[in-house]
Amino acid sequence: MEITERQSEQLPALQALYLASRRAAFPWLDTREYALGDFERDTQGERVLVALEKNRVVGFIGIYEPDQFIHHLYVAPDRLHQGIGRRLLLAARQTYHTMHLKCLTRNQRALLFYRAMGFTCQGRGRGEHGDYYWLQLASHD
Incomplete structure (x- = not known):
């Protein structure tokens, strides 16, 4: 597996993923308007x-750099539990x-993953999709 910066030709695959x-991660939400x-x-x-695995996009992580905020971490639904999310975080x-x-507090699968990766809960909040935990992965220095 290879981790690379996003390339423009990957856009259709990233959109589909x-x-x-x-849709797979949030079955309790109405996702009909997702596009x-x-x-x-x-x-x-x-x-x-x-x-990337054999030139197939199998996951991505989106980071808002000024805050070191992970806004997105998604893995292809048919490739979950194969270390892709871990590799992206590393x-x-x-x-x-x-x-x-x-x-989101209802996203138990993701919460288990983030806890296993060393994230700790720093607080709670409520957003448009429900309650969430504010998680942090502290410096490893």
Whole structure:
């Protein structure tokens, strides 16, 4: 597997992965209005690292750099539990020493993953999609 910076020719694959992954990850939300074009809007201004396997996009992480905030971490639904999310986080960790993210409290699979990666809960909040935890991965220095 290779982790690279986003390339323009990857856009169709990233759009499809983002749409399929969100629909699979949030079954309690009404996802009927999600669309392929959401990817560009939702990652605007972010650094996007892409996981490639045999030239297939299998995951990505979107980071809002000024805050070291992980806004997106998605893996192709047919490739979950194969270390892709872990590899993306480790790649980001090489640049960003303290990272933050919000994770919906109902997203138990993601919460287990982030806790296993060393994130700790720094607080709670409520957003348009429900309650969330504010998680932090502290500096490893």
